Amino acid sequence: MQYDNPQALLDHAQSFAGSTLGELCERYKEQVPQQLLHKKGWVGQFIEMILGATSGSLAQPDFPDIGVELKTLPIDEQGRPLESTYVSVVPLIDIQGLCWENSVVRHKLMHVLWVPIVASREIPIEKRQIAMPFLWQPSVEQEQTLKQDFEDILDHVSMGGIEQVDARLGEILQVRPKAANSKALTDAIGPDGSTIKTLPRGFYLRPQFTKHCLQQYFTETQV
DNA sequence: CCGTGATCATTT
DNA sequence: AAATGATCACGG
Numbered sequence: 001m002q003y004d005n006p007q008a009l010l011d012h013a014q015s016f017a018g019s020t021l022g023e024l025c026e027r028y029k030e031q032v033p034q035q036l037l038h039k040k041g042w043v044g045q046f047i048e049m050i051l052g053a054t055s056g057s058l059a060q061p062d063f064p065d066i067g068v069e070l071k072t073l074p075i076d077e078q079g080r081p082l083e084s085t086y087v088s089v090v091p092l093i094d095i096q097g098l099c100w101e102n103s104v105v106r107h108k109l110m111h112v113l114w115v116p117i118v119a120s121r122e123i124p125i126e127k128r129q130i131a132m133p134f135l136w137q138p139s140v141e142q143e144q145t146l147k148q149d150f151e152d153i154l155d156h157v158s159m160g161g162i163e164q165v166d167a168r169l170g171e172i173l174q175v176r177p178k179a180a181n182s183k184a185l186t187d188a189i190g191p192d193g194s195t196i197k198t199l200p201r202g203f204y205l206r207p208q209f210t211k212h213c214l215q216q217y218f219t220e221t222q223v
Numbered sequence: 224c225c226g227t228g229a230t231c232a233t234t235t
Numbered sequence: 236a237a238a239t240g241a242t243c244a245c246g247g
Contacts, residue, residue, distance in 0.1 A: 040243050041228030048228080057227035057246060074230080084238090086229060104226095119230095167239045174239090181242060184224075199241090200225080207237085 001052025006068050006111060006135055013051060013113055013133035021117070022126030024050060032126040043128075044072045047115055059088060059104045061111070068135070069108040074119035075131065079214055081207040082119060090175055090201040092188035095158055100147040105173070105203050109146060112136045116214065134217045142172070149173040153203075160189045162198055172209045178202030 003009040016024065021043070025032045028050055033039040053062040053070055062070040074082040088104045100106055116131035138146060149170040156165045167174045179200045190196030 036230060036243090038243060040230045041245080043230095044228040045245085055227085057225080059226060062227095072229085083230065086227090089226060121230095177240060177242085178226085179242075180224090180244085182240095186224075202226090 002054075003063065003066055006066050006113070009051065009063060009066065009068060009113060010133065010135050013115055016050070016115075016130045017132045019130050020126060021046070021128050021130075024130075025126070034125070036125065043074075043117065043119075044070075047072050061108050063113075066111075067107075068111045068113050070113050070115065073114050073116045073210055073214075075116045075214070076120045077118060079116070079131070079218065081210045081214070084174070084176070084207055085205040085210055086178070087173070087203040087205060089178060090153065090157065090203055092157055092162060092186060092198070092201070093195075095154060095189075098154065100150050103150060105150060106143075106146070109138060114210075114213065114217075134221075136213050136217070145172050150203075157189060160191045160193060162188045162201070163196075165201070170206075172206060173203050174206055175201045176204055 003012070022032055024030075024046070028046075030046060030049075033042055036042060048062060048070060051070065055062045055064060061067055071085055073085065076082055087108055091098060113133060113135055115133045118129045118131060149172055153165060153170060153173070153175055156162060156169075165175050167176050169175060177199045182199065184200060185197040186200045187195050188198040
């Protein structure tokens, strides 16, 4: 499905507010998984499906025509994020000339449709409720911090220091493993420009940051 | 294996 | 409890 503008997508997404995953699954003839251990990406893929996202596993926003990235966000009953938010893989080789302005992470984060879902672990999956979806764009200050984080991380990577990068680096963006398991290795720049094998990494948004985005929205709208 | 969708499990 | 590191599934 294509949308003329972000507002049309937002309207569609907000029409699901208050529904449970069980209700939506019944409507769309899907089966609700009993647990997510072996279906970790199911919620995100299901919401993509009912909203008509088309990008699949391409490294670009979910709705390229309108430049909007879709992210489900698990929250507790108090509206606090339960997890970090994956954004994209961290490029580890061929990064000469790669800058914030033309990065995948920036293109995805320029405009995000957040779909919060009350998803505390004790709530059965079919009873988890869609909260109010909202559109978000980084402020000038937020983009500056994101850019700083991105450049700090890529500086380490380009200098052969990926092994020195851990989840503590970055104010908003952090770097964590992103792999099938610890045996899935990929090429990276090593000391003195050598090539080494290392765990694939991903950029993630810290929960404290997405918490701030939620608070900002719910303060503005007083919902 | 890569990049997408994330949550799980262990450590702090 | 929160943060960090590890893992699961799928299409290409």
